[in-house]
């Protein structure tokens with residue numbers, strides 16, 4: 235028996251919150267999907283403190299949804315907005331960018347979930363995490379797409395080992411490429427190599443729209459979008475135009491990266507995109523010669539930050555020479571049987587178990 239979204243929303247509207255109102259009237263439900271009897275959603279609390287206070291509500295919400303006739307499984311993620319009253323970064327003055335809305339954020343046809351992988355600071359390994367996570371999810375049986383939306387520095391063609399220009403037999407639909415079990419597309423595949431991209435807002439929006447709407451993605455369980463670093467036009471137009479399931483934020487443990495990660499979290503909070511979790515990359519370095527472990531960028535900073543902000547912490551990924559070499563050679567480490575692949579497999583298992591992939 236299939237269940238309707240309306241029934242689920244009605245059940246959630248019956249779950250009261252401390253301080254009055256309910257989960258629906260206080261607008262805390264995000265990314266609700268109902269597939270047959272399987273229900274998934276995110277509760278996005280107004281602040282980390284509120285998220286902590288919502289422990290009993292989480293259990294009540296799960297019970298209420300489970301009690302709806304026809305519901306076979308419930309997967310819910312609790313997350314929170316970033317720190318509330320921080321000043322906006324200058325690039326977030328939304329009014330400065332003319333981005334006319336046409337009917338609000340849209341779904342991408344055939345795609346169940348869209349997860350953006352973001353970072354505040356450049357070079358923290360967002361593209362490495364995106365490609366390895368995509369491959370790890372595909373190895374665990376998910377139908378995965380990977381969209382390289384890093385218009386200023388597309389690195390997925392190199393990391394996934396593809397260079398062929400995608401075909402477009404009718405001049406409208408672009409055929410994506412396949413690599414390591416993943417359906418992929420990158421703006422880098424549409425440009426000449428070494429072509430500098432100096433685009434302004436409207437052109438970026440046009441390119442992004444094409445990559446999402448004109449690419450024949452087919453049926454996907456999850457589309458991973460590798461964003462450029464920071465808080466700019468791409469993030470803004472993506473959140474305004476596309477229904478995102480949520481965002482994963484990658485950071486290294488050091489303070490300076492965390493500082494920028496907070497800006498990214500703040501941006502997603504303003505754009506009403508739920509943050510599904512934080513990932514610590516380059517956690518520990520294990521010398522391939524002597525096995526000695528060094529914490530080059532520190533260790534544990536992202537986990538502590540996630541706990542502070544009431545956000546899920548999704549895991550630590552080691553700094554390893556083999557990860558860099560594999561990425562440079564076009565076969566992500568997650569596509570191999572190297573021991574370093576396990577950290578990405580674990581991350582993928584966690585996302586699947588949490589209903590996020």
Ligand SMILES: Nc1ncnc2c1ncn2[C@@H]1O[C@H](COP(=O)(O)OP(=O)(O)OP(=O)(O)O)[C@@H](O)[C@H]1O
Pocket residue numbers: 353355356357358359360361362363384387389461462463515516551552553554555557558559561562
């Ligand atoms: N865990 C890791 N171990 C070893 N090298 C890594 C790891 N993560 C990333 N790297 C390397 O660090 C460099 C930067 O990584 P990557 O391009 O993934 O970062 P990014 O955050 O996407 O950067 P950009 O700012 O260009 O978007 C790459 O050479 C990559 O191979």
